[in-house]
Amino acid sequence: MAKLGIAAIQVDAEATDNVDLIERETRAVTRRFPWVDLVVFGELAAYGASPKHAEPEGGAFERRMAALARETGTYLIPGSFYQEREGRIFNVSPVFDPQGEIIARHDKFFPFLPYEKDVACGQDYCVFEIPGIGRLGLAICYDMWFPEAMRTLAAMGAEVIVLPTMTNTVDRDVELAIARANAATNQCFFIDVNCAGALGNGRSAYFGPGGEPIYESGEGRDVVALRLDLKQVRDAREEGWQGLGQVMKSFRDTPLRYPLHENAEARAKAMSDLGPLAVPQSDAGAEGAPETEAKIFKVHQEQ
Known part of the structure; x- marks a missing residue:
């Protein structure tokens, strides 16, 4: 049986520099649970939500995380951080192996527009192997x-989808429903790791291949160590969860096409009446209006 030992760490983070904290938490969890194969943190956990902290590829943060992975002998996804490449800034999540090598990087496909401004969109799907596990x-x-992006990861063979998150807004409850749906519709484990403290409102959540809840964190610091039996994924995809729908096989076998997914121009034309992607404005006018979410996010970016 292939079992993945994963430690998801919901850090009680400061607004800016949390690299020392990431190192301490990783060392502590790998000492306590020697069976852990992979340690994961939330989105932008290292430096917070300001692109002004962007580093070059192979910069100080990646070097420190490479050394940390070697020291602890684990695979490591240290959340994400802003990285500058060829004059553009990406929200990047690297994957380190136990030798400290970067075996994969994911550039966030969908920056949180219209709030996460001046961040480029990623183009490549990130699927990687842990030998002997999955x-x-x-x-x-x-x-x-x-869902098109999550389905693609599953169709590429992902048995576990790992999602570093930084959410501090009222839609966290909705996100939990989406995470659960992604687990069920893609018949995989779905690991959604949020930040706490100054960066997030917590409630990291973990779902099995039938959408069944495994665990949900509270709003503060939490260290969640799990052993995921990937045979559950293989069984669900082969026989259906609880013997029910074999979703991935039906997706594979259908002759149905998705023309708006395949053609960006056709999609833009079909949805043109939605209007521009812009920050909503107060109906009360600019003067004396309540502080908008855009302003709140801007404060985080400038810290």
Whole structure:
């Protein structure tokens, strides 16, 4: 049986520099649970939500995380951080192996527009192998709101989808429903790791291949160590969860086409009446209006 030992760490983070905290938490959890194969943190856990902290590829943060993975002998996804490449900034989540090598990187597909401004969209799907255990897919936060992207990871063989998240807004409850639906519709484990403290409102959540809840964190610091039996995924895809729908096989076998998914121009034309992607404005006018979510996010970015 292939079992993945995963430690999801919902850090009680500060608004800016949490790299020392990531190192301490990783060392502590790997000492306590030597069976852990993979340690995961939330989105932007290292430096917070400001692109001004962007580093170059192979910069200080990635070097420190490479050393940490070697020291602890684990696979490590240290959340995400802003990285500058060829004059553009990406929200990036790297994957380190126990030798400290980067074996995969995911650039966030869908920056949280219109709030996460000036961040480029990723283009490549991130699926990687842990030898002897199985195949994992990696996405970041808002990516999960787009079922086409999650389905693609599953179709590429991902048995576990890992989602570093940084949510501090009122839609966290909705996100939990989406995470659960992604687990059920893709017949996989879905691991949604949020931040706590100054960066997030917690409630990290973990679902099995039938959408069954495994665990949900509270709003503060939490260290969740789980052993996921990937045979459950293989059985669900082969026989259906509880002997019911074999969803992935039906998706594979249908002759149905998805023309708006395949053609970006056709999609833009069909949905043109939605209007521009812009920050909503107060109906009361600018002067004396309540602080909008856009302003709140801007404060986080400038810290």
